[in-house]
Amino acid sequence: MDSVKLIAPSILSADFSKLGEEIKSVEKGGADIIHLDIMDGRYVPNITIGIPVVESLRNTTDLPFDAHLMIVEPEKYVPDFIKAGCDMISFHMDACIHSHRLVDYIKSHGVKAGVVLNPATPVNTLEEIIHFVDYVLIMSVNPGFGGQKFIPQTLEKVKKLKILMxxxxxxxxLIEIDGGIKESNIAEVSAAGVNIFVAGSSVFKAEDPAEAVRKLKQKAKFVEV
Structure with missing residues (x-):
């Protein structure tokens, strides 16, 4: 699966007053997935968007929606995110009592299921659940806020995950990574074996988000630009 390289712009860093336009701009640049950071102010110290916003955005694009649930008791809300049109849903296992049951539920509805590793969460946490998930999201920053600096030790975690796989x-x-991904480091991260690259500030804070996506796609595939 190393050859799969997908760019997933995170709307956390977009202009919330014109989310539809922002999504269209990255779609023009060749974005593969739209990443939705769902925060409840409890699991992480921030609140972002909820189900009504996801439902509204679903009408703006045909790109897959990747919902990263940074919320407590995700099992209570997963059914609604599925109904809202999410194609991928990941959650933090320490926020859920029955991880296997939730993964099974997500997959039974034709949605890809993923679990998330925080920077301080060891890879061996996945030893039992790895048999059932479709992807693993590795946080390369502490979750909760956009614009943070990439934690270099994350690359070692990717290597450990590859061994476990x-x-x-x-x-x-599929291995997904989220936090501090930009043009200057995406090639190195890609070479470690990452497949899906979540990029927020480096895309939506760029002068031309579409061009920013194009450059990230090229760098992820080790093409000089």
């Missing part, structure tokens, strides 16, 4: 025969799992 090999040991468990789950080399089909």
């Amino acid at each position: 090999e040991e468990t025969g789950r080399t089909d799992i």
Whole structure:
């Protein structure tokens, strides 16, 4: 799966007064996925968007929606995010009592299921759940706010995850990374084996978001621009 390289702009860094336009701009640049950071002010110290906004945005694009649930008791809200049109849903296992049950529920509705590792969460936390998930999201910053600096040790975590995938025969799992991804480091992160790159500030704070996406896509595939 190393050849799969997808750019997922995070609307956390977009202009919330014109989210539809912002999504269209990155779509023009070749964005593959729209990343939705869902925060409840409890699991992380920030509040972002909820289900009504996701439902409204679903009418603006055909790109897959990747909902990263940074919320407590995600099992209570997953059914509504599925109904709202999310194609991928990931959650933090320490926010959920029955992770396997929730993964099974998500997948039973034709939605890809993922779990998330915070910077201080070890890879071996995944040893049991890895047999069932479609992707793993590795946080390369502490979740809660956009615009943070990439934590370099994250690359070692990616390597450990690759080893676990090999040991468990789950080399089909996609590895997603979120936090501090930009043009200057995406090639190195890609070379480590990451498949999906969440980029917020480096895209939506750029003068030309569409061009920013194009450059990230090229760099992720080790093409000089």
